[in-house]
Amino acid sequence: MKEYxxxxxxxxxxxxxxxxxxxAGIPVKLYEMKPKKYTPAHHSSELAEVVCSNSFKSNLLTNACGLLKEELRKLDSLLIRIADETKVPAGQALAVDREEFSQRVTEEIKNNPLIEIVSEEVGKGLPTTLSDLIKESITIVATGPLTSDPLAEEIAELTRAK
Amino acid sequence: MYFYDAAAPIVTKESIDFSVAFYGDRYSQEKKKEETMEEWKKRLAGEEPSYINLPMDQEEYETFWKALVEAEVVTLHEFEKKEIFEGCMPIEVMAKRGMDTLRFGPLKPMGFDDPRTGKRPYAVVQLRQDDKQAELYNLVGFQTNLKFGEQKRVFQLIPGLGQGDFVKYGVMHRNTYLNSPELLTETYQLKSNPNLYFAGQLTGVEGYVESISSGMVVALNTIAYYQSQKQRIDYLPITFSAYTMIGSLAKYISTPNHKFQPMNANFGILPEWEGKKIRDKKERYQKLAERSLKHLFFVPEGKK
Structure with missing residues (x-):
């Protein structure tokens, strides 16, 4: 097993x-296909792009999403902290300046000496496949609702296999 | 694995007006001809509750229908249009085919009479249980592209849903996500390959903050798993109390579910308040939130 x-x-x-x-002191290899390839909904080259609304919903504890944010604050979430720091007026909701939010997250990740960003798409038929990666290291797939076809295909195959 | 989402809105049971609503499955629990209303109600009371039915008279139906066909819909991305309509039709599109189309489809008034009047309703909306605790119900056949505000306005016109609390609105969009209840553990780890974890909307959590929360749980667990491998010790999965939203979401997506759909954070997935019943919703949610934060760093026995 590789040490990341x-x-x-x-x-x-x-x-x-x-x-x-x-x-926690463990090195991370973060694969991101942007800016080489975009989904139909992504347009910015930054990480943590806020694609849909710029609202992170309610900040009130009596709102379920507000409670979840408060739990994450207590757990030292980077993204909620940056959302709090880049917020724009939105009443009880936590809305962010989406450009500034993504830029701040990108900086934080890029400047972290333990995180290496690999600008490469992963998936079936590509130079790097998911099956290769999981043989080498613990792997997290966090590619979202618009996961690219080669990766979606590979995930479907891997999760079908018993 | 699913490639698009065609979900109907979900309401909390406690927001349904049961002076209007009644239980029963229009196919398997229909009222027999020879049964009186009292006999039928008595028979049903002895059986397992199934669907919740919301009967409408002609005037109520027509008001609802008119609002539905005139309501504003969201604009879809080009790439979504061709993928979506193969499997199921949005309720508003079906409604536009004619005033009575819904009455021959999902709102078919068959099976029983309105317990209040003893008469056959003009149309019946069915709600189907959506979670194990029976706190959440979805509107059967109501997958829709209406804007969220419009869904609230139009669906609250359905008798019994006047105060309906929609914890999730209906959507129809491109959405790749896993059948997590079958595939993932409560720590978002693939059951069939412990080296592979998933995070974000791919796991069926829905929303920005929900995605971040799954990223947090997965990070803590991959750290623990990594250390256990390195030091050759047992991996003790890190889970949060079911009283917390972060813990409940992870539990929700990994618990068997007849028809898994992506889920937002909502109070319906937390265990009920154990103390005296609190009628005021805000007050109750405040209590649930305080209970959650108290349990956030709670480590169960044996996991220390």
Whole structure:
């Protein structure tokens, strides 16, 4: 086993995981296909791109999503901290300046000496496949609802195999 | 693995008006001709509760139908259009085919009479249980592209849902996600290959903050798994209490579910409040939130 953890996908889940793992002193290899390839909904070259609304929903504890944010604050979430720091006025909701939010997360990840960003798409038929990666290291797939076809195909095969 | 999401809205049971709503499966628990209303109700009370039914009279139906066909829909990405409509039709598209189309489809008024009047309803909306605790119900056949605000406005016109609390709105969009209840453990680890974890919306959690929360759980667990491999000690999975939202979400996506659909954070997935019943929703949610935060760093016996 290699002495690092692999993460595929530099979105919200992937960057949070990368930060937490590096914080524990373990090196991270983060694969992100942007800026070489984009999904139909992604346009920015930054990590942690906020694709849909710029609202992270309610900040109130009496709202389920507000409670989840508070739990994450207590667990030292990088992304919620940056969301808090880049917020724009939105009443009870936590809305962010989406450019600034992504830029801040990208900087934080890029400047972390334990995190290596690999700008490469992973999947079936590509130079790097998911099956290769999981043979070498613990791997986290965090490629989201618009996972590219070669990777979706490989995940489907891997999860079908008993 | 699923490639698109065609989900109907979900309401909490406690927000349904049971002076209107009644239980029963229109196919297997229908009222027999020779049965009186009282006999039928008595028979049903002895059986397992199934669907919740919301009967409508003609006027209520027509008001609802008119609002539905006039409501605003979301614009889809080009790439989504061709993938989506193969399997199932949005309720508003079906409604636009004619005023009575829904009454021959998901709102078919068959099986039973309205317990309040003893008469056959003009249309019946069915709600199907969505979680094990029977706190959440989905509107059967109501996959939709209406804007969220419009869903609330239009679906609250359905008798019994006037105060309906929609914890999740219906959606139809491209969404790749796993059949997590079958494939993943409560730590988002693939059951068939412990070296592979998943995080984010691919696991069926829905929303920005929910994705971040799964990234957090997966990070803590891959750290623990990595250390255990390196030091050749047992891997003790790190899970959060079911009282917490972060723990409950992980539990939700990894618990067997007849028809798994992506899920947002919501109070319906937390265990009920054990103390005296609190009627005021805000007050109750406040209590549930305090309980959650108290249990956030709680380590169960044997996991220390």
């Amino acid at each position: 953890i692999t993460i595929i996908g530099g979105g919200l889940a992937g960057t949070e995981a990368a930060y937490q793992i590096a914080k």
